Amino acid sequence: MIFRLVVNGSPTTIDTAPATRLLDVLRDRLGLTGAKEACGRGDCGACTVLIGERAVPSCLVLAARVDEPVQTVEGIAAEAAGLREALADMGGLQCGYCTPGLVVRAHQLVTSRECDLSDPDNIRRALAGNFCRCTGYNGVVAAIQHAAAGGGKP
Ligand code: FES
Numbered sequence: 001m002i003f004r005l006v007v008n009g010s011p012t013t014i015d016t017a018p019a020t021r022l023l024d025v026l027r028d029r030l031g032l033t034g035a036k037e038a039c040g041r042g043d044c045g046a047c048t049v050l051i052g053e054r055a056v057p058s059c060l061v062l063a064a065r066v067d068e069p070v071q072t073v074e075g076i077a078a079e080a081a082g083l084r085e086a087l088a089d090m091g092g093l094q095c096g097y098c099t100p101g102l103v104v105r106a107h108q109l110v111t112s113r114e115c116d117l118s119d120p121d122n123i124r125r126a127l128a129g130n131f132c133r134c135t136g137y138n139g140v141v142a143a144i145q146h147a148a149a150g151g152g153k154p
Pocket residue numbers: 036037038039040041042043044045046047048057058059060
């Protein structure tokens with residue numbers, strides 16, 4: 001099956017089996033290995049990417065069904081630089097396996113302001129789909145609040 005995708009601003013044509021997941025196209029066809037596979041069933045958020053404005057687990061999405069631009073953690077790297085730095089400096093990053101998906105979701109939170117980010121409970125609720133076994137989330141929440149307040153080196 002041949003279809004078109006726009007990934008990180010670049011249109012591309014993909015020829016693959018109809019049931020191929022977006023995660024596999026990103027990693028295996030396009031070399032974008034930022035999105036990670038962990039659970040493979042939509043529970044952990046390690047594979048999160050942006051489809052249009054939504055942060056979505058790419059392991060649950062059929063690539064051929066995607067009809068909006070995709071942004072991966074590589075595509076938002078510059079825009080999310082302050083957030084990434086804050087995560088590293090404020091204890092929001094340890095082993096790093098969850099980090100690419102978490103950066104995508106956190107960046108979407110900071111830019112969309114879908115909830116009041118001054119309330120840590122709102123951030124914790126919004127991150128319910130992004131599992132982190134290392135940090136306990138306090139550093140993650142602090143980093144998101146830092147980025148939402150304008151960023152800069154913590
Ligand atoms: S690998 Fe996609 S949600 Fe866990």
